[in-house]
Amino acid sequence: SQQGEEDPQALSIQEGENATMNCSYKTSINNLQWYRQNSGRGLVHLILIRSNEREKHSGRLRVTLDTSKKSSSLLITASRAADTASYFCATVGTSGSRLTFGEGTQLTVNP
């Protein structure tokens, strides 16, 4: 079963625009992570945010976490065609036994 739900399921933007993806989850978490997956490839870790953090930055990535709303957002600024991929949020519950993924957002950046 999936813990998180990403919104939107698919997003198409022009190069240079910003892309925002949202994730909602159901149970209390220890941390939330975002991963990227290019077609036919494995997942690559992008960023981890702990439950006591509200915002985190890494290069062109900005992640926010609102534990009261059980939601997170991933912002990619100044997108590039190479950012085209599926993006997944994943949560580690307070028991810490596994990483549970959402359904993902398919991002297409048009050159």
Place this chain on the structure above:
Amino acid sequence: GAGVSQSPRYKVAKRGQDVALRCDPISGHVSLFWYQQALGQGPEFLTYFQNEAQLDKSGLPSDRFFAERPEGSVSTLKIQRTQQEDSAVYLCASTLAWIGELFFGEGSRLTVL
């Protein structure tokens, strides 16, 4: 090696055949995970090892699925009497310090005819 290595990358099996999928984690990584990813879906947890101990196998969909990691390094996921619904990409991931980031392999794509 530099990353998590999985083999085979592609496997076609006839319904009823047994398959074995191999995962070589990053050297020194204690924790190893197996996930199943259907087309267009997110990865679904199958099982988790810490060294050679299988600490959680609650995600294995049936008793036809079996995983092992006998020496705490290489892991094998075995599927007996494959069915069409087993067709998916099987992803292996390892990590040094749970509960941090996971390092994924490229996956093994299984197609059952």
